[in-house]
Amino acid sequence: MFAPGRSLVLALFLLLGAPSPSTSAPLTLSLRGGFGQAPATVVLTTRIEKHADNRELCALISSGEFETSSCRAHVGTNAPLQVVFQPFRGLPAGEYLALVVVGRQSPTGERSQVTARAPFRILSALGEYP
Numbered sequence: 001m002f003a004p005g006r007s008l009v010l011a012l013f014l015l016l017g018a019p020s021p022s023t024s025a026p027l028t029l030s031l032r033g034g035f036g037q038a039p040a041t042v043v044l045t046t047r048i049e050k051h052a053d054n055r056e057l058c059a060l061i062s063s064g065e066f067e068t069s070s071c072r073a074h075v076g077t078n079a080p081l082q083v084v085f086q087p088f089r090g091l092p093a094g095e096y097l098a099l100v101v102v103g104r105q106s107p108t109g110e111r112s113q114v115t116a117r118a119p120f121r122i123l124s125a126l127g128e129y130p
Contacts, residue, residue, distance in 0.1 A: 029100050029116040038093040040122045044085040046100045050077045053104040053112070059085045060101075063094040074102060093124040 032043040044059050057074035061067070068088050074080075102114040 027100060027102055027114045027116045029098060029118050031098055031118055031120055033087075037123050037125055039090045041087045041089045042091060042098070042120070043087050044098055044100065046083045046085075046116070047081060048074065048079070048083065048102055048114075050079065050081065051102075051104065052076050053106050054079055054102055055105050056103040057083060058101045058103070060099045061088050061091070061096055062099070063096045065094060066092055066096075091122050093122050096120050096122065 027049070028047045030045045032045070033041050042061065044061075046057065046059070048054065048057065054074050054076060056071055057079075058069060058071040060069040070085055070088075072083075074083070097117055097119050099115065099117045104112045104114070106112075
């Protein structure tokens with residue numbers, strides 16, 4: 001089973017350059033509030049194809065100076081098709097990357113992941129990009 005927490009999210013984020021070719025299930029990500037003025041609130045909505053190997057769902061919002069994440073269990077074919085992450089509030093001005101990762105583990109213990117990402121910007125309170 002995947003260990004919960006920020007270290008998992010960061011490790012998966014660093015591994016994104018080489019996702020597993022065996023992960024074919026689609027994962028989509030949509031943002032609400034992904035372009036606005038600081039301090040901003042962003043809501044992430046994911047749609048995850050049901051898969052027996054699904055174990056954990058993590059979301060990360062990151063810029064050069066700000067980072068927040070959230071992980072939850074997302075186990076097997078009984079997990080919901082759509083997940084809405086509670087609002088990420090108080091995001092300062094900057095350029096961001098929203099990332100969602102579904103961690104998988106097969107019955108033989110083989111681990112893989114499915115990822116989706118979306119860049120977005122938050123403007124300063126004056127409507128300027130920092």
